[in-house]
Amino acid sequence: MIVQGVVTRPTFWGIGHVGEIVFYALAALSILVFAYGVYRRIDRYTTGQQDWFDRLDELPKRIVTAARVVLSNRTLFDRDTVGGLMHASIMWGFLTLLIGTTILAIDMDIYQPVTAFLGEEQSFFVGDFYLSYSLVLDAMGLLFVVGLSVALYRRYAARKWRLWGKHTGPEDDLFIWALFLLGVGGYLTEGVRILGTGFPAFETVSFVGWFVADALAAGGMSESTAEAVYPVVWWSHSLLALAFVAAVPYGKPFHMLSSYANVVTRDEKAGVRLPGIPADLDADTGAEDIEDFTWKELLDQDACTKCGRCSSVCPAESSGRPLDPRDVILDLKQYREERVAGEAESIDIVADGGTSVIAAETMESCMACMACMDACPVEIEHLSSFTRMNRQLTDQGDVRPNIQDTFDNVMRTGNTFGDAPSARGDWADDLDFEVADARETDIEYLWYVGDYPSYDERNKKVARSLARILEHADIEYGILFEDEKYDGNDIRRLGEEFLYIDLAGHHVEQFEAVDPETIICTDPHSYNTFKNEYPEVEFAEFAEDPLMEFDYDGEWNAEGEIEVLHWTQAVERMVVDGVLNLAGDELDYTVTYHDPCHLGRYNDEYEAPRDLIRATGATLSEMPRNRNDAFCCGGGGGGLWMDHDEETKPSEERMREALEDTDAGDDVEKFVVACPMCMTMYEDGRKTGGYEDDIEIVDVAELLVEAIDTDTDGTPATTE
Template sequence: MIHLLQADTLTRETFWLIGPIGEAVFYYLAAVALLVFGALAYRRFARYAHGSEDPFARLDELGTRIVRAAKIVGSNEQQFNRDFVGGLMHAFIFWGFLTLFIGTTILAIDMDIYQKITAAFGTKQSFFEGAFYLSYSLVMDAMGLLFVVGLAVALYRRYITRNERLWDRHTGFEDAYLVWMLFLLGVGGYLVEGIRILGTGFPAFETVSFVGWFVADVFELAGMTEAMARSVYPVAWWSHAILAFVFIASIPLGKPFHMISSFANVVTRDEKAGVRLPRVPDDASPDEIGASDIDDFSWKQLLDHDACTKCGRCSSVCPAKASGRPLDPRNVILDLKQYRMDRDAGRTEEMPIIADGGTSVIDSETMDSCMACMACMDACPVDIEHVTQFTEMNRRLTESGQMKETVQEAMMNVFQNGNTFGDPERKRPDWVDDLDFEVPDAREQAVDYLWYVGDYPSYDERNQQIAKSLATLFHHADVSYGILYDDEQNDGNDIRRVGEEGLYEMLVEDNVALFEDCEFDHLVCTDPHSYNTFKNEYPEFGWNEDNEVEVSHYTQVVQELVPALGLIGTELDYTVTYHDPCHLGRFNDEYEAPRSLVRETGCELHEMPRNRANSFCCGGGGGGLWMDLEEETKPSEERLREALEDTDAGSAVEKFVVACPMCMTMYEDGRKTGGFEEEIEIVGLSELLAEAVTASGSTVTASDAGASSATPADD
């Protein structure tokens, strides 16, 4: 009779062989599991309220944020970054799990809402039959199979090939619990389905449940009869149900919570995180600056800690970790999380968040190691904002007088002389004396382009060649430009990132006053670090809030001047590779302008294996230029090795092209210490362009090229 009923109606009995009492127990356990889940999840989210207020808007335009987060999470686009197999694996798990959840919800709607409503009106009906049931069964079996396959790949990568980035000191029971529980739930569902199909005599329409049908065939081949299947089914069904309830109730207790916290983290992300840093409140006392207690972190930063999935993607791309410095961005986030949980549970005593030696959650050497390159944030699939938290800890070190001596010296140089070298301000424009043309003074005349030269191109002998070559390009293009001569001061980008917020704000005030005394339309920077802070951070302090002044890196400006420079793209015949500076590429998404200019010179460009957003930091950011840290291999040396061994051209690469003065300094040093002096030359992009302009043998004026050389006063 059961077989005939199912064949006639094309459906299945949800509580087959469970009975009314079993059904009541099921609903009771489901309610308990959901109540436990709700209470624990509420406690988890309520904990964030103990954190400080976040300085940036996180919940504005909430609808737009949720839609955008749904797209990011639903497409799994960030999981595919740098790891296609991992992305595919996660997509299978995510979409399989989501489909099974939706399928369970549909079944509950039919049984607990639709059937009861129709029964109240006299005729109990169900939409869980016929064509709907067949479609439902096919989709659930197909997506469930992807779910199990994805989890099998996860288990293989974790336990068979032992993917290195998945294992560290924070790897533990909760990691195994998540993946094994999901795998057992996925496989268990098919076992229950297979036993049901066998126990109901293989109804022909159940072939749409192709995985369950295959399992039923295997059971039958193994000797299980229909009667045996009917006897075993309740045990299998209850085992699967109880396992599901335990998992649901336990989600807020450990790693499974990332399924909720990660989505919340993507919803509340700041798209400019790290690119611009949060300000210190005006009324903050020295003891309140930086993170000294776990609740000094904002509620969003506490959410960051809980969103971490321990995937190790941030660790695998961190140049500090790769060089042997004592920094693993994942462990910093997880150390903070573990300390919070242990302190809340009374398992540990209160201690400083960061200190130089002694007992603290994070050691100062760890934060000194950070290059502020943002590779960790770019690689993170759940938008954890590492750099902003690292900055908060650096600020605490600074305010408590625990800054490295060499960094303190650089800060004092800036405070006294306006530059990190400590040289007199009057020497800043000395490099112009070697040119055979005049460099205009933007303090004395209106210009189209105010050129902010920067510390290294002004004072460092090697980088002065960058300044001279760029001046040559502006001169050849006959553009209206000028510099600030000895009034120019350090921009403050890296000073801010080592935690010296007070000095940074002083520089902002001085530089803004200087800019406002000049008449210009366009601010152009030699250094991507200057470009970043002028463009993204100075507006937070009231300058250029409405973008009335265009801020550019020199490569973006020179790209527009190519017609005026007379380049024909065939002058030079070098085999080169190009290094993407972090502050130009990863921070500000400028990848094409430098490459376009390299091609304009006629050079044969070969890409580095790690390029664009995946570029590997030179080691100079975040104050790295002012520190002498122990390293197994300098990032600059590793990068040069990569250029000569891993590019398509290999050892045929003649020139390593950079577009950042800090990169120039780091790579010239790495060239010496790494023994690459005879193998490769470090060259600034502006130097390459100036050589190409000279090689072209023509000086094309702006008027010849159809470009305007008028100053704002002429307009």
């Protein structure tokens, strides 16, 4: 009832005491259903395996940081400004309406009863507070409806492709339409009330509701009719709201909770470092059953909103390989839910042939580029689940013959080529100076050359160029020659964990013996695993294993005593210090640069290679997809050792982009890389894509050497 002269609005107007009791009973029921659903979800997570590190440490800090991420919608603006604005409008509108409902409940169900008990019933839902409340809720509610309207347009009119997939179903339609009807229904309820109460002058502050009331009146609805239909409109809106609350834990709306929880429990180095395994050979390290996944991997599955951002940036998906990262996560979720409901029999999680949740060729398609994780707005850690399944494939022996050959080569010879370890340093024979043996002399920089610069003919030229740069800089550096082995980064991502640990143990023993101040790596893959993964290995757990060929039982570089750098980072410092004596105008090329995944997305290093390119005088023309948006060459995650049936290779697509989509267009003369694997993939793509006469593939090191060797008359000297 409206109190004469009081600026407020009636609650339960025309509903009656019986209706009010029914409403509260239904509200209590919906909350109980909601709470039970949330409990069931959390209870399912407890069936997951313990994670390999504590994801709940410093929980208050995690909660605050996650709140900043979620409330700012920062991750949703990446690559999709319209989508970010749309989601921000929906989220902030929804939260404001939820807060507004909560404030009203506090006034009605707590403040008024308490003040009545103390002697005089009062309400704070009056006067200026009410007017401010109505203005804010009308404005934010309108933002909510506008955001949902954009979402409906993108889904049904524009039919944005990434919003549709094999897991798109009725629950997606129900979710978005329920929200839209809640928003519109709220205004309809408000408009009918304003009309039915005779257009109180102060209600003009509820500008959307007033507009709706005006529209209804213009359409012929009288005040008495509005008063008569109001209970029907109110109950329709209230029942939909209560049903939505009850349904949250049982379908897609749950992502509103699970997504936030996923951000709270995220690993900031996920993918960059992979989960370790116990030393027990009989321990479950793969994915033999859905129960082998950790609780965080189960939470990842529930946090997925089906937005398809991961799909849209995945180079495997765009190349026609049988991998859609969204579908992998959702396939696992669907199978888990069907198992819990007793609707599915136990089958292999991943296998080569036969019936399985995920096919082996799907996992083989992954390039471990981490584009999916970088694009995911809710911090799903795809690569952790993918690696678990790759370990299962390795345990089962379901790996391609050429991948098994690579494993065998590493086990026999310590390198992926299967060549003699004694030939590892032969690339340096053509130099006119000696490369120091780090095992025999004190050095400041230990240079880890890597497999491809040591054995691949094209990449040997890069190794010689880098050697000349280091020699020109007159620093104390050396290499390990035959005591250097493959770093293990990519075979780890293919599931060969024990071989990886053996390689790590071998190398840390060598590093300890040499005791350098800095390790510099030619290959970003080596750089990543030395910097981020070797320090995480519990060597003591494996040192006594007779199958392991190392005795090291300590923690290596846990405090970062030895600095690990990609060579571009080390040399960029030398350029800044003036050691290389570059004037910055030696070369006159127009070039473009490709960001290696393991240097860029993995380790957030984008500027050092670019600074070196500019230091030569070359003009850098960026490709549209650069830095964290860069498109993978296709070589990571073992892709270098596989042949895939694809219409257009990722390397060919990147060549096209360099020549057609950069601002310089076909004026680009050189395609610059900073990774041996990228060099190999792009030299292949240049040939298979028909670009041999259009562009040259060079490493940053080769460009630098050419600048250093440029004669005073402007004639470049040889880079060999």
